[in-house]
Amino acid sequence: MENNIIRTARESDRDAVLGTLLLAFSTDPMMRWLFPNAASYVKYYRAFADAFGGISIENGSCHIYGDMQGVAMWLAPGVESDAGTMIDLAVEALSPELAAQSGEFMMKMAEYHPADEDCWYLNTIGVDPSQQNKGVGAALINEMTNKLDGDGCMAYLESSNPQNVSLYLRHGFEVVGQIQLGDSPIMTAMARARR
DSSP states (O other): OOTTOEEEOOGGGHHHHHHHHHHHTTTOHHHHHHOOSHHHHHHHHHHHHHHHHTHHHHTTOEEEETTTTEEEEEEOTTOOOOHHHHHHHHHHHSOHHHHHHHHHHHHHHHHHSOOOTTOEEEEEEEEOGGGTTSSHHHHHHHHHHHHHHHHTOOEEEEESSGGGHHHHHHTTOEEEEEEOOTTOOOEEEEEEOOO
């Protein structure tokens, strides 16, 4: 398979998709705030990522770059993460204080989601660390934003890593707010208007 081919993930890809994201988010400020211990991160991240964006695989809106060099999970308008499983994982994996903070954080995130009925949510995008800074993330974003522009739809995301904000700005996203609780990292809410 050529490295620059983007295709839609199939159910049989789920484990590999989650593996790519596990690597991609291993140094992510927000994920490591939630899972500061490496063992707990490795133990729980896949289940967390699957509950957060795995429905995109079922819905045909998860895109893979090449041979799993990168993954983008998009949620169509009206499609939601599996909040119940995420709460269960937080209770099991996090301290009671951090579990409560993470729930509050998710509610703050929801406040920034556009009310637009045609808004797509870039739930998760990650690139294998060995493939970063090679245009993989940009290609994955372009793949979907070109389609959204053709359909006249807007897009939304939260950047959990300040280093990635400039990438999203280059692709037409604008900062609409910042989310932080206590000593948490800052998450940047960003929206991309209809084109």
